[in-house]
Amino acid sequence: MRPKVLVTRKIFDESLATVAKHCDVENNQRDIPFTPKQLLQKLRGKAGVICLLTDSISDEVLAKNPQLKIVSNVAVGYNNIDVKAATRRGVMVTNTPGVLDDTTADFTWCLILATARGVVGADRTFRSGKWKGWGLLQFLGHDVHRKTLGICGLGRIGKGVARRARGFDMRVLYTDVQRVPEAVERELGVTFVDKETLLQGSDIVTLHVPLFAETTHYIGAPELKLMKKTAILINASRGPVVDEKALVKALKEGWIAGAGLDVYEKEPKPAPGLTKLPNTVLAPHVASASIETRRKMSNMAAANCVAGLTGQRPPNLVNPEVLAQR
Secondary structure, three states: OOOEEEEOOOOOHHHHHHHHOOOEEEEOOOOOOOOHHHHHHHOOOOOEEEEOOOOOEOHHHHHOOOOOOEEEEOOOOOOOEOHHHHHHOOOEEEOOOOOOHHHHHHHHHHHHHHHHHOHHHHHHHHHOOOOOOOOOOOOOOOOOOOOEEEEEOOOHHHHHHHHHHHHHOOEEEEEOOOOOOHHHHHHHOEEEOOHHHHHHHOOEEEEOOOOOHHHOOOEOHHHHHHOOOOOEEEEOOOHHHEOHHHHHHHHHHOOOOEEEEOOOOEOOEOOOOHHHOOOEEEOOOOOOOOHHHHHHHHHHHHHHHHHHHOOOOOOOEOOHHHHHHO
8 A cells, every 4th residue: 555645835746746656645735834733634644744844743743643654854954843752753854955055055145245235225216216316325335345254053054155255255254063173164264263252253144053942042132232233144044043023123223234034033924123124135035945956855855755655764864763763
């Protein structure tokens, strides 16, 4: 009997075809997230689920669906899944690492440049018909070249951001829970400092830390007050690493000059007042949204799911210890 798989949101057709060769697939074509109640109902009898970050796979969900064998997340992050509970219950969890690193690093630079140079506000003024012609003091932003870039989290994406900074002749600082080897520092041209030193010394601070309990509100009011008044904050990691209410206050009161965000603390809703601030660039979680990358993510998730349900080890298994339980 073929295993049954739930696909919670739209993915690429070729990915669905891959899964359909081996499994009976129920696919949410509406591309609207299931409510928690709907998700529980739809998972009944399913051996696998291909899900997105909008789906919460909690211990309760896992407990009520004991037949579930694999949760295949179409994302590199998996904070929407209770991995410990899944491991305890013998459920494999997979993700899509590596595939979106360069695309997200590219988009981080979109946010840096657009925020520093005030591109969104200038675009809005031009489209509204309010622009009356060139003026020396119009739309003044900040240079990026030869400034100091502070990278919080020098993982794969952070390294990609650092490599791109070389083209802007920047001084690059980084902080992380663990210092990278000196050879990597030399290759990237980066200097390790503590978090406080980075915040105080950077013209641009960009966040690339994973979301854990200890990184929730990694940037809050105390950290924002350490930054330069001319600095900008960039977040293309996870929304809750920034205390959004504190950020709104910082932007309103001029603690920092601006912010470029792709992720939010309570998506899809921003903190009150955030969308009214002119010194922001606000993107709707699109850092990985290139056709090439999203297709690769979709196909990778499909391959993970099929492998797990056909007796193979999934290529991107987050909790390999679950295999030892079998």
